[in-house]
Amino acid sequence: MSYVGDATSPKQRSEGSTVFLALLEIRAARGRFLLMGSVVMLVAALVGIVSGFTTGLGNDTVSALRGLPATHFAFSADAKSDQFNRSLVDDRTLRAWRDRLGGDAAPVGVSITRGTTDRGVDIDLAAFGIEPGSFLAPPVSSGAPVGSSGGSSVGSSGDGVVISKKIADKGVRVGDTVTIDRFGITMRVAGITGARSYGHVPAAYLPLELWQRIRFAVPGADPGAEAPRQFSAVALRTGGADVSLAEMDAALGTKTVSREGAFEAAPGYSGERITMTSIQVFLFLIAPLVVGAFFSVWTVQRTPELALLRALGASRPRLLWHSTVQAAVVVAAGAACGGLVALGVGAALGDAVPFSLPASTLAATMAAVAGVGLAGTALTLRRVTSADPLTMLGAHR
Amino acid sequence: MSLALSNVTVTRGRNETRTAVFADLDAEFPAGKVTALVGPSGSGKSTLLAVAGALLRPDRGTVRLGDVDLAALNDAERARMRRTRIGYMFQSGNLLTALTATEQLLAAAYIAGHRPRRERRRAADALAAVGLGHRLGHRPDQLSGGERQRVALARALFLDPDLLLIDEPTAAVDRTLAADLADLISERTHATGCVTVVATHDPVVTAAADTELVCPGALSPRPAADTSATG
Numbered sequence: 141m142s143y144v145g146d147a148t149s150p151k152q153r154s155e156g157s158t159v160f161l162a163l164l165e166i167r168a169a170r171g172r173f174l175l176m177g178s179v180v181m182l183v184a185a186l187v188g189i190v191s192g193f194t195t196g197l198g199n200d201t202v203s204a205l206r207g208l209p210a211t212h213f214a215f216s217a218d219a220k221s222d223q224f225n226r227s228l229v230d231d232r233t234l235r236a237w238r239d240r241l242g243g244d245a246a247p248v249g250v251s252i253t254r255g256t257t258d259r260g261v262d263i264d265l266a267a268f269g270i271e272p273g274s275f276l277a278p279p280v281s282s283g284a285p286v287g288s289s290g291g292s293s294v295g296s297s298g299d300g301v302v303i304s305k306k307i308a309d310k311g312v313r314v315g316d317t318v319t320i321d322r323f324g325i326t327m328r329v330a331g332i333t334g335a336r337s338y339g340h341v342p343a344a345y346l347p348l349e350l351w352q353r354i355r356f357a358v359p360g361a362d363p364g365a366e367a368p369r370q371f372s373a374v375a376l377r378t379g380g381a382d383v384s385l386a387e388m389d390a391a392l393g394t395k396t397v398s399r400e401g402a403f404e405a406a407p408g409y410s411g412e413r414i415t416m417t418s419i420q421v422f423l424f425l426i427a428p429l430v431v432g433a434f435f436s437v438w439t440v441q442r443t444p445e446l447a448l449l450r451a452l453g454a455s456r457p458r459l460l461w462h463s464t465v466q467a468a469v470v471v472a473a474g475a476a477c478g479g480l481v482a483l484g485v486g487a488a489l490g491d492a493v494p495f496s497l498p499a500s501t502l503a504a505t506m507a508a509v510a511g512v513g514l515a516g517t518a519l520t521l522r523r524v525t526s527a528d529p530l531t532m533l534g535a536h537r
Numbered sequence: 538m539s540l541a542l543s544n545v546t547v548t549r550g551r552n553e554t555r556t557a558v559f560a561d562l563d564a565e566f567p568a569g570k571v572t573a574l575v576g577p578s579g580s581g582k583s584t585l586l587a588v589a590g591a592l593l594r595p596d597r598g599t600v601r602l603g604d605v606d607l608a609a610l611n612d613a614e615r616a617r618m619r620r621t622r623i624g625y626m627f628q629s630g631n632l633l634t635a636l637t638a639t640e641q642l643l644a645a646a647y648i649a650g651h652r653p654r655r656e657r658r659r660a661a662d663a664l665a666a667v668g669l670g671h672r673l674g675h676r677p678d679q680l681s682g683g684e685r686q687r688v689a690l691a692r693a694l695f696l697d698p699d700l701l702l703i704d705e706p707t708a709a710v711d712r713t714l715a716a717d718l719a720d721l722i723s724e725r726t727h728a729t730g731c732v733t734v735v736a737t738h739d740p741v742v743t744a745a746a747d748t749e750l751v752c753p754g755a756l757s758p759r760p761a762a763d764t765s766a767t768g
Binding site: 167169451 | 584587625631633704
């Protein structure tokens with residue numbers, strides 16, 4: 141009868157974990173592990189910072205679009221890029237969509253301009269022209285909604301504008317009058333909404349007619365002159381409506397894209413995304429190579445000790461676990477510290493630059509760094525399992 | 538419980554380079570006694586230790602430790618035997634550099650599935666039994682060659698093995714220390730009743746052993762009767 145498998149034997153025990161040994165080894169070689177952990181920390185911090193900039197720049201570019209409760213935008217088909225600036229559609233298109241969707245189709249005009257308040261504050265603004273009361277009207281945190289009676293030197297009452305908190309942070313208040321540079325068109329600030337921007341320019345929501353006067357204004361012309369009844373796109377809230385976007389596009393000469401697809405139409409959005417994503421990809425490639433190189437050297441150095449552990453009865457799976465625990469401790473600690481560094485950098489930068497690192501993004505990014513770091517250690521596992529206990533004996537050395 | 542080898546053949550190399558380290562070897566090692574394994578370099582002492590210690594599977598034959606045939610076990614089963622029933626003391630101690638003397642013993646216990654915290658006092662007693670009660674917290678680089686060997690002996694005996702295998706224990710120590718170590722091995726073997734096999738070139742160790750086995754060598758295998766341990 142074989143002893144092995146005899147559960148009644150007092151010496152029959154399951155194999156113990158080698159976590160204890162793995163941690164003791166880290167303690168004994170703390171200098172080397174600290175160095176490696178620092179490298180992981182720096183890589184993780186860099187990934188976190190780049191991630192913060194990616195999110196921050198993305199928000200700075202498209203947060204105003206993201207804030208619009210539309211599912212799609214119908215642009216004119218001839219606008220191939222930068223559609224919010226190049227596309228112009230008219231009332232005929234709007235009516236066709238309203239026949240299908242009713243109030244879930246609304247005109248939107250987008251342009252970037254600049255002005256000066258009556259208290260001398262210079263501001264850039266991404267002007268979003270919308271119909272007051274449409275589903276695109278932004279909620280206000282203070283003041284009144286778009287189109288409320290704010291008073292204007294150029295039109296009837298009911299053309300008050302709502303500005304982003306980012307403009308308010310520059311010192312613009314409800315009740316201030318803003319004069320659009322060169323055109324002399326004025327408008328009164330009626331309310332303030334959340335921090336939204338488009339193309340790195342803080343957003344302002346204008347009644348559509350006011351937006352059209354700005355969009356089609358000519359310097360020196362009468363600021364009260366009637367403007368073409370055109371706008372950048374028809375914003376759609378399709379919900380569960382049974383409507384064929386392709387058929388509508390073919391009939392109306394439009395190109396309808398999803399809201400997320402419309403982000404590409406924001407100036408600089410694609411270029412920024414490609415740049416930041418490229419940096420992140422390279423960092424994710426570097427991390428496993430650095431960690432893998434360290435653990436390769438570490439494993440080669442301690443091959444005799446791995447052979448000794450095998451001779452003492454540690455199984456191959458246990459040695460794998462032993463090495464994986466060490467790698468996990470290093471990359472987890474490094475990633476955690478790197479995440480804190482990234483948060484610290486974000487806090488230090490404040491509002492000076494567009495940096496945003498929500499907890500969920502940070503956690504996902506650091507988990508990814510730890511994951512690819514651990515993947516790097518896979519390069520060393522074959523050497524770990526091939527440690528030969530026979531080398532412990534004299535004739536086999 | 539004794540260790541018995543029967544018709545054990547071990548070869549090295551492949552095809553035309555294949556040579557026998559030893560062939561059809563029969564040997565028996567009694568419990569509670571130290572057997573010195575002697576012979577010139579290349580005679581197969583270390584290979585015999587490897588076969589006896591479940592580190593190497595022979596090409597043929599049986600290696601019985603009590604009622605278990607080590608030669609019939611697979612890799613995982615042999616590893617289990619090594620961590621539960623066999624103690625090793627390698628040349629130059631071969632301690633884990635990161636660990637203190639106490640932790641060397643706890644490591645062996647931990648690998649075998651014991652809880653280190655519960656074993657700490659017993660480890661201190663085991664080290665005291667080999668004269669190292671004052672070196673519990675020292676790492677290998679803080680110990681002399683003789684002290685490292687004593688720690689290795691304490692580690693090998695810590696889990697009360699049925700079989701203690703020792704490879705050239707005095708290779709790195711002077712004559713006085715060698716005699717002390719040989720006496721210590723004898724004393725611990727007699728006290729615990731385990732089967733002890735020591736591969737050695739050192740006459741001091743051989744003199745302290747209870748029995749002696751001359752390794753036959755590859756080219757001139759002796760009849761089984763000649764290779765049995767003698768008193």
